[in-house]
Amino acid sequence: MHVIEIDGYRAVIKYNPDIEMFRGEFTDINGGADFYAKDTENLKKEAALSLKVFLEMCAEDGARQ
Template sequence: MMNVMGIGGFRAVIKYDPEIEMFRGEFTDLNGGADFYAGDIEALKREGAQSLKVFLDMCEEDGVEPRKSYSGKFNVRVSTTLHEEIARAAAAEGKSLNQWVAEVLDQAAHR
């Protein structure tokens, strides 16, 4: 997946901030905020590892689960026209709307 860096078993989304001319990493699967900055990839890896360590140490100290949990459910609002088109596409493939959407999202998330 583009712009995602694995650090210590966790994943961070990486973006470049042209205003400060640095890369910014933000962990997405933590049960709280932890971000880090650096001017190059090697430094970004080091800063990410340090940021993660601080976060994990704090979680351990407070008795908090560090990894974010997901229920597997979320609501998506779309236009009535798109809803109709999605339902038609799902029916054409002999799938439920939920099954069709889950497969499309899975494909998009793993590009």
């Protein structure tokens, strides 16, 4: 298991051999924001996008991350 940080938020990364992709999930937010990619470069892009969408939804709902 590996951890990356995107904009101050930590995500746990695991490799799924069944789909041959990396899966990441943010751990220090109060909701689900996961992301998938075939390589680490795209994983970071997908992570940033997933986090952005999650934070925008929280802002719209007036919820805390």
